[in-house]
Amino acid sequence: MLIGFIGSGKIAQALIKGFTSAGICRVESILASAPKEDYTNHYKTRDIGCRTTYENKDVLKHSDIVILAVKPPIVPQVLADISSFVTPKHLMISIAAGIKSNSIEKLLPEQSKVVRVMPNTPVLIKQGASVFSLGRNAQKSDGDVVKKLFESVGICDQVPENLIDACTALSGSGPAYTYMFLEAMADAGVLQGLSRELSYNLAAHTLIGAAKMVLETKKHPAGLKDDVCSPSGCTINAMYSLEKNGFRTVLMDAVGVATEVARKDEQ
Template identity: 55%
Template sequence: MKVGFLGAGKMAQALAKGFVAAGLTKAENVIASCPKSDNYLLEDMKKDVSGCRTTHDNLEVVEQSDVVVIATKPPVVPKVLQEVNPAVRPHNLMMSIALGIPIRNLEQMLPRKTRVIRVMPNTPSLVKAGCTVYSCGTSTLEDDGQLAKRCFSSVGYCEEVAEVLIDAVTGLSASGPAYIYLMIEALADGGVKMGIPRPLAYKLAAHTLIGGAQMVLQTGKHPGALKDDVCSPAGCTIEAMYFLERSGVRGAIMEAVVSAALKSKETGQRN
């Protein structure tokens, strides 16, 4: 499988590295492009995927690829797709990880009957702990969805969803790592305030979140039930939970997901 990336940012680098490591393709079958002004991204791509090819010519990427990952910023997508239109052929599968842009818009920007899949990964794909969803376009083949799942499962968890859910997923899991980093920083700051050395506080906070997530996934228990297991009567944890609830933390996190989802939807309407 020959894989091309229109755009060579961090996510493209993570996916290329993951695809090669999983044996889905070979490094010499990967090609990525970006503007000359961002040449450092191509240098980073070559470091992450030794033996891959790079170019400043978007047409070359499409001409030399079976699967093309659209990995540019949303405002650039219309211009880039207009540029590569002459090179798109029936054998090309176009996978877009561009924020917010609906399948119908992508299909309108590309030749008729182009096979399009919209994908929303997140940055932990860099460490093969990603969380990705995808939706297939109107002209995709049955094998295309299976290929998308294989590709993105190589860098973490992957699931097919109805496209109507992708903006919501963007607010939850695509933006979610930022919320988690904020929590880790805040937990660590609290530990430092109480005398824990900062390097240790960061490790304790990060491992605490990893452990909590694994408990949810491996036990299958409701998060609320797991929370109750930690909260002893009149104990320190229930006291902390009372403070969090009184401070509106639960509502603030919900609002964060909603606002990010609405922003994704708004971005798609502009492009």
């Protein structure tokens, strides 16, 4: 595959590493663009082994698959810059949060193929959770390509575009909720006399282990929770405290708020 990136920040660099380590393409066949003043990302991308350019149009000339990896506010400017170079052969993949497929399609030639992807930051360590939706002209085969690409850095599932905002709130924003939960668990350990280093280590590995139990056993989380809760034991008493203080409601409300903000900000 001839793959190009418009934008070469951390997520783009992570995707390049994932695609090439999975054998999807050779790193030398990837071209990434960034502004001249963005020295850091130019150097970091070159260190990975792929080529860089200052001109977005060069990416279109070089690539069959073009990944828009720029901040949402500058997407219209970028699309205006490249529109005349986009052809029906190009598969345009946008990872810009909050930009609808039809908003992108309006700024490109009529037959342009667009796929919208919502990854999350753990793609940086190949543990991402991504979803995608097909634009008006994109075909199932295009979705298959996107799935193959993003499964090289985690999991990837197709969803209708009207669910992208909920996915953004759950998996896109989700790492932040998890970091807050992990930090609180570690603080609790420190409060009880554990060292900060030990508390963070125990909390992080507990979250990893619990998540893997859900994925690998296929058991309902409630059943796994019950397995830990002995009658009158410390865990069931802790569960009571969490329920009394609205732990689940707070999390569900947080995802709901994030979904509404995503919907409101969507362009």
